[in-house]
Amino acid sequence: MKQKLAIQGVKKLNEYMLQAAVGRSCDDAVRAISKAYLQLVREHPEVYDASTRFPDANDQELQQAQESVVQLVLQVLDAYHLQEEIAIHMVRGLRSILHGFSSIEQMGDFY
DSSP: OHHHHHHHHHHHHHHHHHHHHTTOOHHHHHHHHHHHHHHHHHHOHHHHHHHTSOSOTTOHHHHHHHHHHHHHHHHHHGGGOOOHHHHHHHHHHHHHHHHHHHHHHHTTOOO
């Protein structure tokens, strides 16, 4: 059950970010997908939490859902013409920022 909820959470995150990215590029697209990420966390905190605490990281469906999110962000970043390795680090950095921010916000630690 927890695994299925984790997969659905990652898929929902991808949906939010994809809708936000449509018709946008460069900084506007990055801002839009970032806002969509935070919106998902605010609207569905339990689903988001489940999507970060999955029992089986080797689950193929989960990996595919996660890869969809990564590919979406890479497509957004493609406008910056980054080298592949740099682009992957940017995806990781953006996720770290958004996850950190949303985690702190959920704890009520922002005044």
